[in-house]
Every structure is written in C-alpha cells, then in structure tokens.
Amino acid sequence: MSGYWDPSIERMPFDELRSLQEDRLKSIVRYVYDHSNFYRQRFKEAGVGPDDIKQMDDLTKLPFTRKVDLRNTYPTGMFSLPVSRVVRYHVSSGTTGKPTVVGYTKDDIETWSESLARALTSIGLGRSDVIQVSYGYGLFTGGLGLHYGAEKIGATVLPTGVGNTERQIELMQDLGTTAIACTPSYFMHMVEVAEKMGVRIRNDTKLKAGIFGAEPWSLETRKRIEDATGINAYDIYGTSEISGPLFTECPQKNGIHIWADMFLTEVIDPKTGEQVGDGETGELVFTTLNKFALPLIRYRIGDLSVLDSEPCECGRTHPRIMRILGRTDDMLIIRGINVFPSQVESVLMKIPEVGDHYQIVVGREGPLDVMTVRVEVTEKGFSDKIGDLMSLKKKVAKELKSVLNISAGVELVEPGTIPRSMGKAQRVIDNRKV
Amino acid sequence: MSEIKQISLFVENKPGRMAKVSKTLSDAGVNIRAMTIAEAGDFGVIRMVVDNPEKGYKVLHDNGFTVSTTDVLAVEMKDTPGGLYEIVDTLGSNKINVDYAYAFVTAKAQRAMLILRVDDIVKAKQALTAKGVKIATKEEIQKI
Numbered sequence: 001m002s003g004y005w006d007p008s009i010e011r012m013p014f015d016e017l018r019s020l021q022e023d024r025l026k027s028i029v030r031y032v033y034d035h036s037n038f039y040r041q042r043f044k045e046a047g048v049g050p051d052d053i054k055q056m057d058d059l060t061k062l063p064f065t066r067k068v069d070l071r072n073t074y075p076t077g078m079f080s081l082p083v084s085r086v087v088r089y090h091v092s093s094g095t096t097g098k099p100t101v102v103g104y105t106k107d108d109i110e111t112w113s114e115s116l117a118r119a120l121t122s123i124g125l126g127r128s129d130v131i132q133v134s135y136g137y138g139l140f141t142g143g144l145g146l147h148y149g150a151e152k153i154g155a156t157v158l159p160t161g162v163g164n165t166e167r168q169i170e171l172m173q174d175l176g177t178t179a180i181a182c183t184p185s186y187f188m189h190m191v192e193v194a195e196k197m198g199v200r201i202r203n204d205t206k207l208k209a210g211i212f213g214a215e216p217w218s219l220e221t222r223k224r225i226e227d228a229t230g231i232n233a234y235d236i237y238g239t240s241e242i243s244g245p246l247f248t249e250c251p252q253k254n255g256i257h258i259w260a261d262m263f264l265t266e267v268i269d270p271k272t273g274e275q276v277g278d279g280e281t282g283e284l285v286f287t288t289l290n291k292f293a294l295p296l297i298r299y300r301i302g303d304l305s306v307l308d309s310e311p312c313e314c315g316r317t318h319p320r321i322m323r324i325l326g327r328t329d330d331m332l333i334i335r336g337i338n339v340f341p342s343q344v345e346s347v348l349m350k351i352p353e354v355g356d357h358y359q360i361v362v363g364r365e366g367p368l369d370v371m372t373v374r375v376e377v378t379e380k381g382f383s384d385k386i387g388d389l390m391s392l393k394k395k396v397a398k399e400l401k402s403v404l405n406i407s408a409g410v411e412l413v414e415p416g417t418i419p420r421s422m423g424k425a426q427r428v429i430d431n432r433k434v
Numbered sequence: 435m436s437e438i439k440q441i442s443l444f445v446e447n448k449p450g451r452m453a454k455v456s457k458t459l460s461d462a463g464v465n466i467r468a469m470t471i472a473e474a475g476d477f478g479v480i481r482m483v484v485d486n487p488e489k490g491y492k493v494l495h496d497n498g499f500t501v502s503t504t505d506v507l508a509v510e511m512k513d514t515p516g517g518l519y520e521i522v523d524t525l526g527s528n529k530i531n532v533d534y535a536y537a538f539v540t541a542k543a544q545r546a547m548l549i550l551r552v553d554d555i556v557k558a559k560q561a562l563t564a565k566g567v568k569i570a571t572k573e574e575i576q577k578i
Contacts, residue, residue: 384481389444414444
C-alpha cells in the first residue's frame with residue numbers, strides 16, 4: 001500500500017542498476033585518486049590505479065579501508081575536498097577509541113536525505129505524519145539525519161532530541177506524533193515512563209510507527225515492543241562513516257534495503273577478507289558511490305550481517321542486509337566461545353517474566369571467564385514463593401545455555417535498577433579488561 | 435471473608451533495601467503487623483501483613499517495587515506448648531499442605547497469631563473452624 005519516493009530508481013531492473021553501479025564505481029575510484037592523498041598513496045601501495053578498475057569484478061583489487069584509517073588521519077586526512085567545500089561535520093563519540101570526524105558537501109547532505117526519504121516513504125510515512133526525532137542532535141548523526149529526511153518527505157518534524165522523557169510524552173500526545181525515531185532501548189524506557197504517567201501508547205497516542213536503530217536489537221525485542229504498544233517497529237541502519245542513519249526495512253520487515261545507486265555492498269569473511277556468498281554471515285563492506293567530501297572505498301564497517309540480493313516482495317530491486325548480529329567490536333569471547341549481546345537479548349525477550357532491560361557482566365574467576373546476566377523481575381513474573389523464583393532463574397540459565405552453548409549465571413534484580421539509556425544502551429560490563 | 439491479604443515483595447539482598455521498604459510504608463502511614471524475610475542468595479522475598487493492605491500495595495507499587503498480594507490465613511494460636519501442634523496437625527490430617535508460615539504475638543490478646551499460606555485455603559478454614567480454632571478477620575488484624 002505504501003508508495004515509492006523514486007520508483008524509477010527503487011524499482012530499476014537489476015541489470016541497469018548494476019551497470020549504474022559499475023559506472024559510478026569507476027568514477028569514484030578515479031575521483032578519490034585525484035582528490036585524496038590518502039587514497040592515492042594507499043592505491044600505490046597496493047599497486048592499483050583507476051585504470052585497473054574496468055568492471056565490477058575489479059573491485060576486489062582495491063585495498064580495504066577501516067576505522068583505524070580515519071583515526072590515524074584525524075581529523076580530516078581522508079577527506080577528498082577542502083573545508084571550503086564542506087558544509088557540515090559530525091564527530092563520533094569516541095567510546096571505542098579516538099573520535100572520528102566525517103564531513104559532507106551540500107550534495108552529500110542531499111543524498112543522505114534522499115536515502116532516508118526513500119526509506120521513510122517505504123514504511124508509509126508522508127506529508128500528514130508527525131515524526132518525533134528522539135535521537136541526539138548535535139555531533140551524533142542520528143538527530144539531524146532523520147530530521148532532514150523527514151523534512152524532505154514533507155512530514156512535520158518534532159525535534160525533541162534525547163531526554164526530558166515526560167515532556168516528550170506530553171508533546172507526543174499534544175502534537176499527535178505518528179512516528180518516532182530513537183534507540184529501541186530509549187523507546188522501551190519511554191513506554192515505561194508513559195505508563196507511570198498513566199499514558200498508554202496504544203490508546204492514548206497516535207503513534208503507529210517506530211524507527212529504531214543506533215544499537216543492535218533482536219526480533220524478539222521487536223515483538224515485545226509491537227505487542228506492548230500496537231505500533232510497527234522498523235529497523236534502521238547506518239553509521240556516521242557512510243553518512244549516518246540511511247536505510248530501513250520496508251513493510252515486509254525482511255531485511256534492510258541498501259540503496260545500490262548510492263552504496264556498493266560486499267560481505268566478507270573478517271579473517272580472510274574474501275567475499276562470501278548471499279546468505280552467509282560476514283562483515284559488511286561499503287563503497288560509497290556518490291558521496292564527495294569523504295568518499296569511502298571498500299570500508300570495513302565492523303558490523304556482521306547477511307546479504308540477500310533477491311528481489312523483495314515490495315518491488316524494490318535493491319539488495320537487503322539481514323538484521324545486524326552485532327559489531328565485531330561488540331563480540332564477547334567467553335571461554336573461547338563467541339557471544340553477541342544481541343543473542344542474549346533474543347533469549348531474554350522471549351521470557352515474559354523478565355523485564356525489557358538487561359545487563360551482561362563478564363569477569364574472571366581464576367583462569368575462567370564468567371558471564372552473569374542481570375535481569376529485572378517484572379510484577380507479572382513475580383511469585384512470592386522462593387521456589388518459583390529459583391525456577392525462573394534456572395529457566396533463564398537453561399535458555400541461555402541452549403542458544404549460547406555456554407553456562408551463564410543469572411541474577412534477578414529489582415525493576416528500575418538496571419541503568420536506562422537515552423542513547424545507545426550500555427549492555428555489557430567487561431571487568432576482564434585491565 | 436476472612437482471608438488476609440499478605441503483601442509480598444521481591445528485593446535484592448543488599449544493604450538499605452529493607453530500610454527503603456519500611457520508609458515507604460511509614461511515610462504512607464501503613465503499619466506492619468507481622469513480617470518475615472525468605473532469602474535465597476542474592477535476592478529474597480519480604481512477606482508482611484499490614485493494617486491497610488490496599489494502601490500498602492499501592493505505595494510500594496508506585497515506588498517501583500515488584501510487589502504482589504497473596505491470600506493467607508491468620509490463625510489464633512494458644513501461646514502455650516502444643517499451640518502450634520494443634521493447628522498443623524489438623525491441616526496435616528486433612529492433607530492440606532503449608533507452603534510457609536510465620537507467627538507473631540499480639541500485645542492485647544494473650545494469644546499468638548500464625549500466618550499461613552496453604553495450598554487449599556477454603557478446606558483449611560473449614561478444618562480449623564471445625565476444630566474450634568479461631569481465624570482472625572481482616573478487621574481484627576486492622577485493629578490489633
């Protein structure tokens with residue numbers, strides 16, 4: 001039922017799309033070689049030049065780039081244009097190391113907004129919608145990114161930003177917000193606060209859609225949010241390096257469409273760097289095809305996913321990436337076994353007796369890694385018999401073991417004691433690091 | 435009806451939690467008649483009988499505690515040797531199981547009060563009443 005923002009591009013036959021990508025790949029490679037000292041040097045080291053890129057398959061001749069390259073060239077050493085052409089900076093929070101700076105030309109901002117205009121239209125939003133942007137505004141790309149995308153489709157933006165949750169809920173009611181964009185953990189906090197205020201999202205607001213991202217979240221969390229509030233919850237993806245939030249699921253909710261005229265997507269084995277096939281898990285690698293202040297060639301983004309290039313039932317020909325499993329950075333290695341916080345989340349959200357918020361604490365007992373999962377006991381799940389609570393603990397531990405293949409301790413805690421986040425949730429406390 | 439509404443709370447086993455519970459009730463003017471804590475390692479369950487269970491439940495719930503109410507029996511027990519035996523023997527011979535119990539002594543009456551959670555509250559009441567055991571009403575608990 002929902003339409004297309006630009007049907008000629010969104011439904012472009014696969015072959016045409018591929019040849020458009022090929023043309024744009026060739027010209028962006030030449031562009032960065034001509035404009036960026038960083039790329040010229042990097043290409044020379046790899047013994048490759050613009051003339052070597054004649055067709056799509058030549059892509060693999062090009063060297064990868066990584067976050068560490070942005071850090072090493074801090075602040076703007078990887079840029080292809082001088083600051084006089086740059087109309088905006090965004091800066092990453094630097095939680096995992098030195099912050100990274102990204103920049104945009106006027107056209108880059110336009111392309112970013114265009115990408116979101118397609119995405120927001122695909123989930124049925126338009127001129128008559130009020131979109132509450134509860135992502136952080138400022139150096140973080142979430143707030144301004146969604147803001148521009150929402151304005152582009154003619155929707156009314158309510159730029160609440162993060163925090164002051166009670167006021168956000170009042171405004172949501174007073175101004176008739178129909179869609180909200182924020183982190184899924186902040187939305188769950190918002191629902192909690194609304195309930196305390198006597199406001200039920202389902203009956204007392206006009207909210208029909210949520211655009212949730214900036215942290216990995218599971219299908220089980222989607223179900224929990226949708227069941228609790230009656231809204232449609234869509235996954236949104238993007239990182240500051242490739243502009244910010246850019247892509248969402250369509251109403252099929254079966255993967256996130258990556259606009260192929262703007263980005264070339266590869267999935268690689270993180271160990272060997274070899275491309276893996278459709279349907280296989282690997283690290284996402286993006287090449288920006290029409291971004292000019294800070295173009296990225298074969299940028300290893302660090303997120304793990306699966307690519308599906310088959311046409312989607314929604315009619316869009318652009319490939320989809322499946323739900324992000326996590327960042328390679330987020331992966332915990334517990335007693336030699338890989339554990340993603342999103343796997344823990346998918347287990348917990350299926351158990352109604354535990355609350356929406358959780359925390360993973362990793363430590364060491366002697367030579368052994370120990371993982372403890374802290375969950376809040378909901379009133380729904382509370383029995384005043386100790387035996388029932390012990391069984392709940394055992395049940396959570398058993399479910400975790402069956403999915404993760406390792407034993408985890410379970411700690412039952414009082415509601416409200418696990419810290420709520422306004423932005424990206426801090427799910428893991430790793431006490432092993434010195 | 436003579437069931438008493440007991441308030442149960444989930445609490446983490448750490449300093450200050452009991453203080454928070456009692457402060458919340460005291461600020462609301464709710465008086466605790468009897469109380470017990472069952473602990474299980476890092477968490478525990480506080481169970482209590484208060485003079486105004488509806489209000490007690492509400493203030494605790496509104497203050498973010500995980501709280502529930504449970505129907506229990508408050509049974510008057512002779513404060514002499516054999517007082518407890520008479521009650522539990524009656525329940526046992528009627529195949530009624532006691533999930534848990536705790537007792538307190540009232541100042542006015544020369545009697546002890548036993549709070550019982552049983553698997554069949556209706557049958558327990560009948561059996562005890564038939565034995566001549568007095569079961570306290572909500573009003574009586576309120577007035578103590």
